[in-house]
Amino acid sequence: MKSLNIDELEDAQESNGIDPVLANVIGIFLKANNDWPIAVLTLEDFESEVSNFINGTTTKNNIYLASKKIDLFKNAWQAESLGQIMDVFQFFEKGMSLKEIIERLRIELGNN
Numbered sequence: 001m002k003s004l005n006i007d008e009l010e011d012a013q014e015s016n017g018i019d020p021v022l023a024n025v026i027g028i029f030l031k032a033n034n035d036w037p038i039a040v041l042t043l044e045d046f047e048s049e050v051s052n053f054i055n056g057t058t059t060k061n062n063i064y065l066a067s068k069k070i071d072l073f074k075n076a077w078q079a080e081s082l083g084q085i086m087d088v089f090q091f092f093e094k095g096m097s098l099k100e101i102i103e104r105l106r107i108e109l110g111n112n
Helices: 006-014 020-035 043-054 060-067 072-091 098-108
Strands: none
Touching: 006 020, 020 043, 020 072, 020 098, 043 060, 043 072, 043 098, 060 072, 072 098
């Protein structure tokens, strides 16, 4: 199973043949990843970072609850990133985790 590399996602987003919704989802991930204070090269690594930061599964509810407890003086970049990543959930079924969304994205992009 091939990881979703950030550079490849940027190229895919700019592709003319990509579904507009898929391009939007990729854009959300790229913005959220860009604001994360630790550089990551793949969406899988980004999901792992988020999971470690919130200390749990990366569901919308868990991310939301964790974001409400963030000390903005110490973790402003994480707060910004989590706020952005919340937008990705509107495109998927309720209860999905970022890990499941990334897997769906991998399949849509043909990277399985």
